[in-house]
Amino acid sequence: MVRKLEKRAPLDDFDREALASLSFRRKIYEPSSYLVREGTLAEEITLILEGLVYRQKLTQEGSRQIVSVHMPGDFVDLENSLLRVADHNVQALTRCEVAAIPVREIIALIDTHPRVGRALWVDTLIDASIYREWIMNVGRRPAKQRLAHLLCEFAARLRVAGLTREDGYRLPMTQEQLGDATGLTSVHVNRSLKALEADNLIVRRRQFVSIPDWERLRQASGFSGLYLHLDQEA
Amino acid sequence: MVRKLEKRAPLDDFDREALASLSFRRKIYEPSSYLVREGTLAEEITLILEGLVYRQKLTQEGSRQIVSVHMPGDFVDLENSLLRVADHNVQALTRCEVAAIPVREIIALIDTHPRVGRALWVDTLIDASIYREWIMNVGRRPAKQRLAHLLCEFAARLRVAGLTREDGYRLPMTQEQLGDATGLTSVHVNRSLKALEADNLIVRRRQFVSIPDWERLRQASGFSGLYLHLDQEA
DNA sequence: CGGTACGTTGAGATCGGTCAAAGGTTGTGG
DNA sequence: CCACAACCTTTGACCGATCTCAACGTACCG
Numbered sequence: 001m002v003r004k005l006e007k008r009a010p011l012d013d014f015d016r017e018a019l020a021s022l023s024f025r026r027k028i029y030e031p032s033s034y035l036v037r038e039g040t041l042a043e044e045i046t047l048i049l050e051g052l053v054y055r056q057k058l059t060q061e062g063s064r065q066i067v068s069v070h071m072p073g074d075f076v077d078l079e080n081s082l083l084r085v086a087d088h089n090v091q092a093l094t095r096c097e098v099a100a101i102p103v104r105e106i107i108a109l110i111d112t113h114p115r116v117g118r119a120l121w122v123d124t125l126i127d128a129s130i131y132r133e134w135i136m137n138v139g140r141r142p143a144k145q146r147l148a149h150l151l152c153e154f155a156a157r158l159r160v161a162g163l164t165r166e167d168g169y170r171l172p173m174t175q176e177q178l179g180d181a182t183g184l185t186s187v188h189v190n191r192s193l194k195a196l197e198a199d200n201l202i203v204r205r206r207q208f209v210s211i212p213d214w215e216r217l218r219q220a221s222g223f224s225g226l227y228l229h230l231d232q233e234a
Numbered sequence: 235m236v237r238k239l240e241k242r243a244p245l246d247d248f249d250r251e252a253l254a255s256l257s258f259r260r261k262i263y264e265p266s267s268y269l270v271r272e273g274t275l276a277e278e279i280t281l282i283l284e285g286l287v288y289r290q291k292l293t294q295e296g297s298r299q300i301v302s303v304h305m306p307g308d309f310v311d312l313e314n315s316l317l318r319v320a321d322h323n324v325q326a327l328t329r330c331e332v333a334a335i336p337v338r339e340i341i342a343l344i345d346t347h348p349r350v351g352r353a354l355w356v357d358t359l360i361d362a363s364i365y366r367e368w369i370m371n372v373g374r375r376p377a378k379q380r381l382a383h384l385l386c387e388f389a390a391r392l393r394v395a396g397l398t399r400e401d402g403y404r405l406p407m408t409q410e411q412l413g414d415a416t417g418l419t420s421v422h423v424n425r426s427l428k429a430l431e432a433d434n435l436i437v438r439r440r441q442f443v444s445i446p447d448w449e450r451l452r453q454a455s456g457f458s459g460l461y462l463h464l465d466q467e468a
Numbered sequence: 469c470g471g472t473a474c475g476t477t478g479a480g481a482t483c484g485g486t487c488a489a490a491g492g493t494t495g496t497g498g
Numbered sequence: 499c500c501a502c503a504a505c506c507t508t509t510g511a512c513c514g515a516t517c518t519c520a521a522c523g524t525a526c527c528g
Contacts, residue, residue, distance in 0.1 A: 039460075057370045060456035065370040079359045082352070087363050087461040110352060114345045118316070121355045124362060125313045129321050131365035136291045136299040139372040139417030143484070174506065183373030188484055190508060206493090222294035226273075227321040377516070408474065422516055424476060440525090 024099040029092040036090040042080035044100040051096020066181040138183040143192045148221030168210035258333040263326040270324040276314035278334040285330020300415040372417040382455030402444035
């Protein structure tokens with residue numbers, strides 16, 4: 001975690017020490033259990049150690065929209081700790097392990113260690129950048145491309161987390177969840193994935209996605225990793 | 235500006251003084267001119283004093299998606315100053331006046347005045363919350379509701395900026411721009427707006443939108459102001 | 469007064485949604 | 499080890515919201 005934050009902003013020993021001395025509780029969440037519920041106050045910040053997690057909102061009518069997916073190394077609750085009441089839900093996608101840090105401690109930390117605060121801030125700015133790309137994905141791309149783009153983004157981010165293999169990666173999402181993330185129906189996700197497969201852009205086996213030719217998929221989806229700010233150095 | 239920031243986090247005289255002593259240049263942008271271009275480095279942070287501004291991205295194929303609209307009192311460049319290279323474009327919607335503050339000064343400020351940094355951070359977190367709502371709007375609501383929701387959001391935010399009247403507000407966006415913001419075509423925006431008008435939910439006259447019954451429009455669009463975090467007090 | 473940008477309208481096409489049923493997979497208990 | 503349930507994927511037929519293309523109308527501006 002400290003290693004990741006250092007990529008966001010320069011830290012000194014004083015900062016690192018403060019980070020290391022944060023108290024935290026290890027917690028396990030089962031698939032589809034809630035880490036945060038809309039309308040509640042957050043008292044802990046959680047850092048994902050293992051597993052995947054997603055943010056989700058519901059319309060009045062009850063349709064679900066997944067607005068982001070998070071991976072090991074991501075913080076999922078910086079927003080809720082500073083904004084008090086949560087405006088969305090966070091659920092476990094897979095079984096996952098997290099570190100829960102009391103909000104008070106984080107707030108105290110950022111007030112006394114500005115550089116740590118800045119590193120965390122940068123983290124939320126990258127999340128925001130990903131939101132912007134998702135708006136475009138859902139608003140302006142046709143179904144096939146939308147899914148291909150999502151697969152590219154996951155590939156890039158999972159690679160950073162060390163969760164990809166040379167030929168592809170494990171994607172533990174149902175087609176219904178993919179639909180909720182892309183603004184499509186599960187039926188149409190199914191057909192679109194088959195179409196991608198027919199184009200030889202992806203190969204699916206169980207929950208594993210193989211990508212025979214990264215460059216071709218990238219090109220087909222219009223993906224450009226710029227918005228992930230993976231280069232983010234001090 | 236200071237007044238607004240104080241709503242985000244508690245500041246003391248020391249903080250206020252530092253804010254007041256920031257140097258800045260006043261600038262004017264003509265409609266549709268660029269404040270930020272994708273791929274460039276930002277050297278100034280801009281605070282909107284007057285006028286409207288929008289963020290925009292283009293797909294490979296050239297369709298435009300507006301990902302946010304900003305109003306007087308909003309910062310439009312915090313992201314770019316901390317993330318170095320801009321991942322999207324920012325354009326003036328109307329003629330507007332801004333204050334441009336050198337990035338170096340802001341960075342120095344947040345390193346020495348953590349509470350100011352926190353206030354600015356909260357500001358970007360609210361932007362992120364709005365992005366999430368937009369993802370849902372574009373992903374899961376039918377056209378009429380999508381537009382109605384956008385109109386509700388603008389109403390709520392313009393009210394804060396003191397830019398509404400009792401019966402409605404001035405909305406200087408073309409139907410094409412509304413389409414770019416909602417992921418629709420200008421043609422369909424036209425038809426949907428007419429449908430809203432036929433339902434007596436809105437009345438349009440030039441660039442002015444009247445809302446005969448706020449509660450009915452709110453209900454019809456599924457709008458809830460929670461995500462705007464307007465309550466955000468220290 | 470003419471040009472330009474924006475709004476409006478119609479006809480027809482298409483992408484993606486709905487509904488419904490039939491396979492597959494996985495896990496569980498007998 | 500089998501049977502069954504629960505959940506997920508796949509498929510077909512049909513429908514409808516939204517897009518496309520193209521024309522026409524309207525307001526503003528020099």
